[in-house]
Amino acid sequence: MILNLLIAGFGGQGVLFMGKVAASAAMLMEKEVSWLPSYGPEMRGGTANCSVSIDDNPISCPLITEPETLAVLNGPSFDKFIDAVRPGGKAFIDSSLIQKKTARSDISAYYIPAATLAEEAQLQGLGNIVMLGAIAKETHFAPMEVLEEAIRQVVPASKAHLVDANIQALKLGYGYQE
Amino acid sequence: MAKKYLMKGNEAMAEAALRAHCRHFFGYPITPQTEVAAYMAKRMPKLGGTYLQAESEVAAINMVLGASAAGMRAMTSSSSPGISLKTEGISYIAASDLPALIVNVMRGGPGLGGIQPSQSDYWQATKAPGHGDAQVLVYAPSSVQEMVDLTIRAFETAERWRMPAMLLADGMLGQMMEPVSFPDEVPLPPEKPWALTGTKGARKPNIVNSLYLTPSQLEQIVKERFQRYEKVKAQEVLCERYKLDDAQFVLVAYGATARICKAAVDMAREKGIPVGLFRPITLWPFPEKELAALGGQVKSMLAVEMSMGQMVDDVRLAVNGRCPVYFYGRTGGIIPTPAEIEGQIVKMANRKEEA
Numbered sequence: 001m002i003l004n005l006l007i008a009g010f011g012g013q014g015v016l017f018m019g020k021v022a023a024s025a026a027m028l029m030e031k032e033v034s035w036l037p038s039y040g041p042e043m044r045g046g047t048a049n050c051s052v053s054i055d056d057n058p059i060s061c062p063l064i065t066e067p068e069t070l071a072v073l074n075g076p077s078f079d080k081f082i083d084a085v086r087p088g089g090k091a092f093i094d095s096s097l098i099q100k101k102t103a104r105s106d107i108s109a110y111y112i113p114a115a116t117l118a119e120e121a122q123l124q125g126l127g128n129i130v131m132l133g134a135i136a137k138e139t140h141f142a143p144m145e146v147l148e149e150a151i152r153q154v155v156p157a158s159k160a161h162l163v164d165a166n167i168q169a170l171k172l173g174y175g176y177q178e
Numbered sequence: 179m180a181k182k183y184l185m186k187g188n189e190a191m192a193e194a195a196l197r198a199h200c201r202h203f204f205g206y207p208i209t210p211q212t213e214v215a216a217y218m219a220k221r222m223p224k225l226g227g228t229y230l231q232a233e234s235e236v237a238a239i240n241m242v243l244g245a246s247a248a249g250m251r252a253m254t255s256s257s258s259p260g261i262s263l264k265t266e267g268i269s270y271i272a273a274s275d276l277p278a279l280i281v282n283v284m285r286g287g288p289g290l291g292g293i294q295p296s297q298s299d300y301w302q303a304t305k306a307p308g309h310g311d312a313q314v315l316v317y318a319p320s321s322v323q324e325m326v327d328l329t330i331r332a333f334e335t336a337e338r339w340r341m342p343a344m345l346l347a348d349g350m351l352g353q354m355m356e357p358v359s360f361p362d363e364v365p366l367p368p369e370k371p372w373a374l375t376g377t378k379g380a381r382k383p384n385i386v387n388s389l390y391l392t393p394s395q396l397e398q399i400v401k402e403r404f405q406r407y408e409k410v411k412a413q414e415v416l417c418e419r420y421k422l423d424d425a426q427f428v429l430v431a432y433g434a435t436a437r438i439c440k441a442a443v444d445m446a447r448e449k450g451i452p453v454g455l456f457r458p459i460t461l462w463p464f465p466e467k468e469l470a471a472l473g474g475q476v477k478s479m480l481a482v483e484m485s486m487g488q489m490v491d492d493v494r495l496a497v498n499g500r501c502p503v504y505f506y507g508r509t510g511g512i513i514p515t516p517a518e519i520e521g522q523i524v525k526m527a528n529r530k531e532e533a
Contacts, residue, residue, distance in 0.1 A: 020184070020355070027184050027357045035184070035355040039210055040293060060441030062354045063513050 001055050002031060003141035006064045008049035008081055009073025009094075014128035017154070018071070019050040021132060021166075024150035025142040026054040034062035047077045054141055069139055071131055073097060073114070092135055094127060110138060110178065117172055126169035133173025144174060180359035187325045188213035188352040191281065191345065192221070194326040195253055198333045198364045200279070201227030202252040204241040206234060206260060209293045210349035211283035214255045235260045239267030239280070246276040247386040249373025251333055255281035257349075258299050259290055268342055269308025273388035275372075275403070277336035279329070280314070281345045283352040286511040294511025295349035297433060300488035303346050304462045311400050313407055315343035315414065316461040318432040322356035328459070330364055337368060339410050346461060348484065350434045350513060416459035417468055421447065425454030427526055428472060430493050430503075431482040432458050435514065439482055442519035451527045461489070466496040473500035480526050482519055483507045502529075 005022060009015045016037050026033035037050045051064035070085045071092040072078045078098045085091050087106040096116035102109050112134045115127035123130070129151075136147055151166045185193070192214045195203070203222055205215040215231065222229035228245075232238035238254045245252035256264060261282045271278050284299050286292035307314045315335055317328040325347060332343035377383050390396035418436075421443055422428065431439040436457040446453045456472060456479075458465050473479065478501050481490035490505040497503055506522045508514045 023355060024184055027182060033184075033357060036350065037353060039349070039353050058437070058440070059356075060516055061438045061513065062350065062356075065515065 001053065001068065002026070003052060003054040003139060004064055004068040005052040005071065005135070006049060006067035006069070006081060006084075007052070007071045007073075008047050008077035009128070011048040013048075013073045014125070015048045015073065016050050018128040018132050019052045021129070021147065021150050021154050022052045022054070022135075022141070024154050025146045028146050028149055028153075029142060031056065032058050034059040036062040047074065047080060049077065049081075069135065071135060073128065073131065075100070090138060092131055092138075094131060096127070110134060112173065112176060112178070114173065117176065118169055121168065121172055123165050123169045123172070126165060129166050129169035130173035130176070133170040134176055135173075136170075137174045144170070180362070182357040182359050184355050185322065185358050186213055186353060186355050187319075187322045187347060188283065189217045190322050190358045191325040191329050191347070192217040194329040194360065195279065195333070196221055196225060196227075197360055198251070198330045199367055200251045200253050200333065201225065202242070202245040202250045203228070204230050204232050204238040204245070204252070204254050206232055206238050206256065208257045208260045210285055210295075210352050211255050211257050211281065213352070214281065214283075235263035236267065239264040239271075242278045242280075243267055243271050243274065243276060246271065246278045247274065247374050249370040249375055251337075251367050253279035253281065255283065257283045257285045258287045258296070261299065261302065265302070265306075265308040267308075268314065269310050269312060270388050271342045272308060272312035272314060273310060274386045275340040276342070276386065277333070277340055278342045279332050279336060279345065280342060281347065284346065284348040286509065292511040293349065295351075295434060295484060295513055296509065296511055297348055297435060297483050298485040298488065298509060299346065300461065300483070300485060303344055304464070304492070307342070307344065311404070313462050314341060315339070315410070316346050317343065317416075318346050318459060318461050319351060320433055320436045320457065320459075322351065322354065322358045324459075325351060326358055326360060330361070333367070334365075335414055337370070339406060339414075340372075341406075341410075346433070348434050349511075411463040414460060415463050415465045415468070417465040418457040418459060420455040420457065422454035422456065422472070425452050426477045427451065427453040427523065428476050428479045429453065429455045429482055429519070429523070430458070430469070430479055430489070431455065432461060432489065435482050435484055438514060438516055439519055441516035442523060445516060445520040446523040446527075449524070451523060453523050453527070458489070464492045464496065466492075469493060469496035470498065470500065473497035476501055478502045478504065478526055478529065480504045480506060480522060482514065482522070484513065485509050
């Protein structure tokens, strides 16, 4: 498995979009890929999440319950999923929105103040893409130029003016040093 | 290579229907298939077709009947509770020898149930899609690409045999995105000399009807329809075989569950268990002969479903005692994990031969 990623946060934080960028990058690399959103009542508040699987082999189950890589963008998601990360896995935690730290020593935790980094760079609302940049750096699931192309493809034509900001956010996350 | 798109199953299926020249969609929203109606609402008017949100599922299916009777390629889509409402109309369409596509993106039942993926409408789709002696073609996609391919095929076979076809998917396939491609060109629908298109004074009127008050006449018509069903059974069965060549144990699964079973087969093979997967792609007609033959070659089979055990009935009927057939299922919207199924394979392989 190249990437087995569960992304969770509040509805409106761009959880699904973030997953779609990752999935599109995989498609550009001609990998097997699946993207599955939560579509239950949690969409209407609380946590939204999506599963992204990228592999050389066909994806059997697109639903991820025990992620190798977890990205959490709010406190409730941290509480809900941090114990589900597979031993040896990675957890990316938006430390500007989540004050807690995990006590688990069997996973690697990355505390990225993604929302704050985005805001400081005048990229309001792009904490999700900052986080994706950080994930790309640590997991190497896709090179930067492919992710940039994925953003160009996924951002809808009506919002084309946001492409550059998204790419900037991606680079910001990729370059962040804890 | 054809261009790939990253699309949700629901949207890819809707796009496939449009590319298959379907210009009449009648729907009513219900989770988890609402994207179908949303996609159709956006695209259909641009193609000069009719998208109509009916006042109810019952109305929608009867609009499909009307459009189909007039010779149009027509469809509706819904999810489990909505399909129950459509069953009266499905029976009328089958009884009127009309082609149509009905999509069921299954969710947990019975009743309103839940909205997570399920396969608990197998009995309804294959045994009683409506009242009376009737069948519908039932296609079970297992990927977003198959949502596309089988949608196109379903329109074509429905018209070839003049009977309704159902695409039996589930919430997982409807909601997930995968890369998908579309055929460059889909053949136009065939001529339909039986359609109600107006005689223009040049021919005798066509009649589309399902009411026959004389028992002998009704029996005759139903018998003729069942002769057609026999031809369908002989010609339209589709199935996939995965690692069956040397298999002593066989999983039988369809749709979303089948792809999870593939991973379980691979995991069990790493432990040295000779197991494979048999995947029915058409659920009606069911691949009876293929499973019967397989039943004579292997030690046992395990049907895996997202239900309390429905398809397993057909597996047992087909195998007819040639080997034991076990069942494992999750229901209510729970998707079994590959590890869970692998555990069941190990259990099956360790069972003592039944006396």
